[in-house]
Structure formats: structure tokens, C-alpha cells
Amino acid sequence: MTRAARPGAAATRPGFVWALPAAVFFLMFALTPLLLVVVLSFTSWDGIGEPRFNGLDNWTALLHDPVMIQSVWTTLLLTALGVVTQTPVSILLGVWAAGHQRNRAVLSAVYFVPLLLSATAVSVVWRAVLDPNFGVPAQLTWLFGDGNLLGSKGGAIGVLTFVGVWQFTPLHALIYQGGARAIPQVLYQAAAVDGAGRVRQFLHVTLPQLRNTIITSVILMVVGGLTTFDTVLILTQGGPGTDTTVTAYYMYQKAFKGFDFGVGSAIALVLVVVATLISLAVVRLSGYDRMRGTAEGL
């Protein structure tokens, strides 16, 4: 039966007009700004008057700005540290929480509480907890020494990485929990018949089966890591010195504190390009784009 032969079938299909409000809205408040950031990166604008074109000035200034270069490396370092620390913890936690035992269900409810706090709240709480004079380090000097964790570069980067684990592990663990629950039990039964213990089952069944979940989660971590802002603003203000000035924070400083919105736009563009390139690279390298679903290869 051809489509035309079915009376009324065409009439029940929604037209393009149904998509229009969302499309127009998205165009105005998400895509237009994205295009504008390209334009603004070639202008000089102090935030009050009209932007004036100044050619490649912002870009040449950025290329010779040691803080900008440093901020890119710091951002990449923090992103890499985030992926390396959050991935194992959230896989283990997610697979653990995927079990249907009663105690796991109860504990999971507590484990996922950090999800409920905004990034602002998380940073504010950790700043209070880690305060060198009135926080936990002052109580546990045997563990923390002088307690001024944010006073050195290594300490500040360590704190940002740790707070990242605390803040983001629950979300990724939830993603892995979903992934682990979708793994067919047959595979575990087959592995058990072959005499594989718990560790070997994890390594040879769970991990390979979670492949696509890992890719999704890593991409989320990379994009999140590259755009780290709230925690830096509240916990370290980019310091000590400019040691933890990540690119997103540097953009904010340049634009909204230094009123150099042109340079701020150029930095933003660098962020978008880097984030897109890395996400694409992860997708390509993993072969994610050639797969249709987790079920493939079963």
C-alpha cells in the first residue's frame, strides 16, 4: 500500500510549524550568541558603548599572553586529572550500586546526595570545610600539616580535583549504574560456568560491556572539565597567583572584571573549538560513531 492510498494518513502527521517555536527560540538565545562570539572576538568593546572592529588585535594579544597560555595548560591538566580520578571511582560505585541488595539501595540514597547541591553550594561548603583556621585541617594537623591546602599550586590543584570527584562522581555513577543494569545476566552466568571469579567477571564482562557508557561519561567529563568555572571562582579565585586560572575563569576576568569583552570573546571561541575537537576525537578514536548500540557485538 502506498502512502497516498491511505486516506487521512498525511493529515495526522504534524507539520514543521510544530517545531517552529522551539527552533526560533533556540536560534535567538543559543545559536545567535554562538555566532556573535565569533564577531565580537574581532572587536574591541568595553561593555557600554558599541563594539568596534579591531581586526586580529585580540588574537595576537592572546597568543602573546603568558597567562592565557598557562591557563590552557592548567585547564587541560585539571580536565585530565578529572577524567583519570572520576572514571574509576564512578565505575566502581556505579557497578556496586547496580546490585539489587537492600543495603546497597539504602546507602546509594546517601551516596548520591552531592548531586542535590549546586556547584556554588558545593564550593562554598568545601571552602568552609577546608578553611585553614576554622576548618577540618586545623583539627587534623597530623594529616594536613599547616592546613593551608589552597596556599600552594599542587595543593590548590589537588583540592580542585578532589572537589571535582566529590561533586561529579555521583552523576557518573548513576550513568554507570544504568549501564551496568543493562548488561545481560547470561554473560555473567556463562563467565561463572567458565570458572571466572568476581574480579575476572568485572574485567572481562562488565568493563567491555560498559564501553559505550564509558565514552558518554568521558565526553561529559571532558566538556565539564574544560569549562570548569564555579569551583575556581569560589575556592581559589585562580590562585595562588595565576596557578589555577583556568581558561573559563580567565575569560570571565578579562571580560567582566577587566571590561575587555573582545578578548573575552576570543578566549570563549578557543574554549568552544577545543571542547568540540576533543569530543570529536574521543568519538572517533573509540569508534563510537560507527556503532549503533551497546547491543552490537553481542
Added chain:
Amino acid sequence: MRRRPNVLAGFGSLVWLVLVGLPLYVLLIATFRTRSDYSTGGPLKPPARWTLQNYLTDLSNGFGQDFLNTLTVTAGVVAIVLLVVPPLAYAIVRARGRATGWVFRLFLLGLAIPAQAVIVPMFYVISQTGLYDHLIGVILPTAAFCLPVCTLVLTGAMRDIGPELYEAMAMDGASPARVFRQLVLPLSRGGLSSITVFAALQAWNGFLFPLILTQSDSTKVITLGLYDFQTEHGVDVPGLLSAVVLSMLPVLIVYLFARRALVQGLTGVGGK
């Protein structure tokens, strides 16, 4: 099949419990202590004398206003999302034309745009339209940046509706609007609650857009209130942490009563 207890996993989960529990413990008990009690006794001791004064002081210091502003922003964002996303998802799933396919790809592209990347042009757009320092100026961009994930989640939910149901309604000669109202909306309730929660959380916890698009006390949202409190009265830790608890209270209530919807809303793309 009975398995022996997993000692390693038990130990690991205990470590995580301490890591998650310790700051939450400090957060909670500090709010019931006086300022002097906190600074002399350290963060780990339980209150010498329990007090609710911190909460009362926060509420009388304008935190109630911040709370109402956040509530307004959240309601606005959820309203926009629920108004534009369901018709869009319906069109993506059912429309025949090529244009809707392009729109869908556009929204997928939007998944990769971090909000941080557009704050400068957003500031330009919002100032030019005269919406700077108005709550609507926060609502519009926040809602726009919720659309990609919400569209993806709701499209997924609507794809699960069987084609035979559509055909049955087509036989009755139902219009697209009637199919949408009587078939699509009722059968994608799960997806609708997920996107509601997702959008609400984004709005409730949003910080970046309010930070750059508002400046007055009368338009201050909770997250911004916490940030200002921290920079201006950072020494009053019990007051600050009570504000944190107040800010997460509504989310906590949703967590207690609608954990499933919340978890689905949180995981968004990843969980699908």
C-alpha cells in the same frame, strides 16, 4: 545462587560513605551552632547548645527574597520548556519533512555548546534588548540551554509509542493536535516529568547566567546570594552554611518524594 559477601566492595563503599558524609555532617551541624561556638570548637564537634538563630537571621537578611527570585526563574524556565519542547519532539518523531530533521541536528549540535562559551555575547544580547538585571533576562537563556537535553530525552520517550496507536487514531481521522493531546502527551508522561525535573534543577542551581546578567539585590537568585554571602561575610560560617541548607531544601524534598523522576532528570542524556 548465594554469593559470599564482597569484602572489597564493602570496604570501598565505606570509604566513600566517609568522604560524602563528613562534609555533609559539618554542613548540617554547623547550622545549629552559634558563630563563637563554631570558631572555638572547630567544625567537627556537635553544638554546645542547639540554635535555629542562623536560619532566622538568613531569612530576615534578604535570603527569602533570593528564594522567591529563584522560584520565579525556575517556574519561568519550566514553563518555557514545557511549552516548546513537547511539540518539537512530536514533530521530530512524526513529521515527514526534511526540515524537522535539520532542526533535530541543530539541537544535537547545541548539546556541545557550553554556556561558558556564550556569556559575553549573551551579555551583549540581553543588554541590547533591555533585559539586563531583569529575571526574564535570566529565564530566557537558561531555558534555551535546557532545550537540547530536554529534546533528546523527550524524543526518546515519544519514539517508544507504538506506530499501531498512531494508525488507530488516523483511522478515526484525528488531527495532529488531537493525536498530540490524546495520545502523545499521556503516553510520554515519564519523559515529561524527566524534562521538568531537569529544567527545574538547571534553573534552581544556575549560577553563571545570573552572575553576569543581574546586579541588584532585588533580582538576586539563591546561588548568587550564597556567593555574595561567602565574599562579604565569609567568616560567619554557620550563617553561610544555613543558607546552603535552605537553598537545597526544595531539591531535597523532591529527592525524598520523587526520587525516580529526579534521578532520570539528572542523568538526562547519559541515562538514556
